[in-house]
Amino acid sequence: MQSAEDGAGDGFYSAGGDREPYYSLNIFLRQKFGGKVYRIALNPGFTCPNRDGTIGTGGCTFCLAGSGTFAGNPRRTIDEQITEGMRGLAQFRPKAYIAYFQAFTGTYAPLPVLRDRYRQAFARPEIAAVSIATRPDCVPEDVLDLLDEIHGTKPVWIELGLQTAREETAVRIRRGYALPCFEDAVRRIRRHGFDVIVHVILGLPGETREDMLHTVRYAGRMDIQGIKLQLLHVLQGTELSDEYRRGAFRVLTREEYVDLVCTSIGLLPRNIVIHRMTGDGPSQELIAPQWSTAKRTVLNEIHHALKVREITQGCMRGDEKHERGITDADQTDDSIHAEQSEFSALG
């Protein structure tokens, strides 16, 4: 089994000459695939039950076009979108690619349609893994069985939009499902041996710093293999933007966000890969916070703060375990999860 540690015992992770105080996606991909792996964002042309009337029609209040802005052209086949994506990334000389079904709900279509779209991705030799963004209420057993049947030796990652563990906020942003649904989905996906990546949004309306950290702790207690920490973006044309203009909430400052990300890293178990630490909203539609457009600056500040505060991933877990009254015997769970994670990621 490969280790995420560099053996120096200083809490850092390393691979391919890179060293990070947290389990970054870059480190993880280098370990798993032995080089640079890039994601190709795909749009299979599906919709979402929170938009088509099945659950609701307005969608989540923060959502603009189902996060499909940077994804491929849905009028093209998945195969064509992959070819196009590879063309755009060729300059970086990737070793392989991840097919990322990003737009809307990536499991929300009849089975024959899903089979066709997924197969096109799995069939490409350049694709090393397939990642599917979806909702916890849209991962029925037949879809998981289908993935079982067709994934071959390629890893499957299912990305679940949790956003928050606070039910009151979930209602306010119109997420459309409750926490037991999320927990059930995680259990079932893991039973199939696929990795779970959870999306969390920091800065949702009405949430305190403690609420946000509660969500990170909650996610860290689940059997998940990756997390995306995303800053709330207020985008033009969303219901959230009306709320924001009415002054119903304020967005995070850069300092608050940097602090939240650093503390989250300290609270997360060491085997969970951090796939993202900022948001990636479309800048033309961005209303607030404007500071988030300087993504490189934000990342630099996070790295600087981690260094100054001497934070490495999981270093605050002692406090966390103490808070939760976890015994020493429970601590072995982390190493078991780490092994399971390694195993399933290797597919």
Ligand code: SF4
């Ligand atoms: S579930 Fe996803 S695609 Fe659907 S409205 Fe919410 S954020 Fe948008």
